[in-house]
Amino acid sequence: MSGINPRIIEALMEIDTKDKRIIEFIEEIIRKEAINLETNTGQRSSKRYYKELIDKYFENGSGSDQECI
């Protein structure tokens, strides 16, 4: 078996939130962690990756027009 347990993705999709960026973001970061675990990559690279993703979501301002959960 490799990758992410489909039940995690299922549970993620069941989350009721209007800010779809969060769902997308979480999916990205758990995929990253799954790869990290397989390749024994450290947390430092995760943190950089997460922050890059967040920066992308907010590069055009605060992004506060999207409602969060």
Added chain:
Amino acid sequence: MEIKFNINEDKGLHIFVGKMGTGKSNLLNAINWCLYGDEPIIEGKDQLINKSDMSTDEQPRLNTEKYKCLKPGNTEIVSVKIYIVDGNSTIIFQREEKYRLVNEKTVNVSEDNFEVTIIEPDTQPQIFEEYTANAYVEKFVPQEIRDYFFFDGEKLDRYFKETSGHMNKHAIETISQIEILEKSKETLDDIFSEYRRLTTKNIPELKKITEDLEAVEDKIKKLEEEKVLLDSQKGTAKDTESHYDRLLRGVPDVKKLSEEQSRKEEKKGKLKEKRNEKEKVYKDLLRKYSVLIPIDPAIQFVLDYISSNQSIGKFPPTNDERLIEEIIHKKECICGRTVDSEEIKILEKLKEKISLPAKIVAEILEESGKLKNLKKEIVNFPDVMKRNYEDIDGLDSEIDSIQNEIDEIGRKIKGYDQEQIGKYYENRGLARETIDRNNNRLGQISSELDKLKRESKDLTEKLNKGKNLIEDTSTIESKKDFVNNSREILEKIKDNVIVKIKNEVEEKTKDIFLKLSWKKQTFNGVKLDDNYKLYLIHEDGFKISKTSSGGEGEILALSFVSALHEVSGFNSTVVIDRPITLVSGEATLKVAEVLTKMSSNKQLILMFNTDEYPLVSTVLDNACSDKFLVGLTSSERECYIQKVI
């Protein structure tokens, strides 16, 4: 040595049969060593036993033949290769290590070398080494749940026990990939703290609150980590305690009993000393009375004589014989008056009347006190002797009773290896100490956490109030909220996934159990409770945590293992050493039938002792795809494996 299994789509059952000590368990160890680099089953000590218990002077993995014949300068290699055929692909797991003779001791001269090779048609073989190879094994069967794939048959009853709950929970968390969610959450926590620092760094009051909050959160994190560690240690200690409980079932605490026996021997010695002293007193009294009793009539006579003379006024005498004699002799009274002849006659008559001299009477009267005492002692003799006799008799009974207790202890501990059993009791005691110590600390942690969480809540409220006063809501603040929301969602996902997988495993276990069990009428369900303890549900609705024959327990455990495999997707071969060791009677054949059924969609490798196999051979001989006999060569230094079916 190469063991090649018949690959048959309908039959995936492979049997090994051999006497105790011929090396069947080595096969299980070889698989574990090849995949994970350790051997969980070492001569009755499984991984439940603390590694620190084991001798540091470990025997090399080399077989005895190679080990004895190793020459200086030569190198011997221990190597295990496992070939797995998966569709068109072949996966080869290979681990090896080298041994040499150094200073007359055989030592391992290399770190073990582990690699995984994947061979697929029309492509170059892919070779994984070091951590990539280990990562591949984790995808094959994660080390954390290998106990549900490669195990000793005795462990099958573990799934029924309360202490196994944490193992089951851990297995479910592992297959749920909770680790991925936890790692994500950990990184988000870090980023959240960073954003929070950034949003408050220019406002000194808020900066201070943020620092305090971070300090509190840091403490909470550390305590929660400690809690997880303590819970895990407690779980392992419970397993260890349960393992030794099983080993010591019906076995007396020989060391304790032996100490008790010594204490009783010591007490017996003291009682014997006391008894001997009493006996000496008794004999001395006997000697004394053997002299006194014969003269009792004489004593009585003298006492009667004195008494009668006293009663008639003879004793003490009123006339002094010597004075009368002196007056007669001197013919002069004590007042100086001359005594005449008439008076002399009277005095002589008076002298004749005196039957005992005054001196003798005085002596008799003087001795009468002693005689009375002797008489008293003679009168009391029967009582004194009776009391002494009763004391000795009482001590004899006490000594006999202690001797019986000593003999009883002797019978109880006869034939047991005191040192080994003592060690088992000691280890069980240590496990209990760990459980109690950890419970104690967990209680403290729980109250510390409550306090810190309250503090954290207060500080967060303060911080938010402070920030509301700042008009400029920065992008960082929005990012921080985004991260915080993501953290909360991750927590939700984690809880949902665990519940989903737990329910799925429970449902699947129930389906498989009802399909495999021969007691479909008696049991109509399976429950994995909140503590992940596994139960059978009786047709009347009550939970059954233990069964008498072991048969149902074994089937439930096998069903649970199969369910875990199906739900996790880790559908590796199952290897069971001595699968029928816990069942008896008609359940033995039923379990064999169940194993046969299981093998129709899962490859099973089973190892049996020579004396166990005949009980199931009628079922398994026909069902297996191959059967091997395991034995030792005549030198007893190497084992051989011979294919018979």
